[in-house]
Amino acid sequence: MSDKTPDLHAAYALDSPEDHKRLYAEWAGDYDEGFATREDYQLHIHTARAFVGAGGQGPVLDVGAGTGLCGAVLARLGVGPIDATDISAEMLDQAMRKDIYRDAIEADLNEGIPVPRESYSGIVSSGSFTHGHLGPEALTALLRVARPGAQFALSINAQHYEKVGFAEALHRLAQGQIRNLTLPEVRIYGDLASGPNKDDTALIALFERA
Structure with a gap:
């Protein structure tokens, strides 16, 4: 294990699935308090509320669920059942301790999700479509496991959205x-945030599978 505590800068610089697994294995135990609380992280709240506001309902797949921050908000809002998927077994272990998920699915989204087609009425993701993480090519795997009419709420870092072609990908899918x-x-962080990314924003892509 590294002597350096994982941080947002390290997460944004990730390059391979192995890098992701290594960093999040180190970060899992301290993520909620050491990052989310300290930096007044709010994106999971915005994402869950947007999903519910758009009429989203279960069963839901929480993509890049991490330690279960977004799933916990969904559960408080009465949404369920919820399954969690993440590339990190250690993050999923933390998520399952919250006792809000029906199942945990360890998977690299770029290689697909090992569940049957059209399994979910809702797909949410908070914080995974960002620098060093997922790009628009992952949308195909999500559409495969979504039922017709399924509601999506996917947060996308605004800078990442412009940089890697989400606009083009979503325009194509909208055809x-x-x-x-x-x-x-929405703002990713609240008023108590103080880090260099405190003013960052995200777009929440709300849409339904046709």
Whole structure:
């Protein structure tokens, strides 16, 4: 294990699945208090509320669930059942301790999700479509496991959205695979944040599978 505590800068610089597994194995035990609370992280709250506000319902797949921050908000809002998927077994272990998930699925989204087609009525993701993490190519795997009419709420770091081609990918999908796309912009962190990324924003891609 590294002597350096994992941080957002290290997470944004990740390059391979092995890098992800290594960093999040180190970060899992301290993520909620050492990052989310300290930095007044709010994106999971915005994402869950947007999903519910758009009429989202279970069964839901929480993509890049991490320690279960977004799932916990969904559960408080009465959404369920919820399954968690993440590349990190250690993060999923923390998530399952919250006793809000029906199942945990360890998977690299770029290689697909080992569940049957059309398994979910809702897909949420908070914090995974960002620098060093997932790009628009992962949307195909999510559409495969979504039922027709399934509600999506995917947070996408605003800088990442512009940089890696989400606009083009979503425009292409809107030609027949998705419908009712909206992109509200939200702050990733609250007023108590003090780090260099405290003013960062994200777009929440809200749409339904056609």
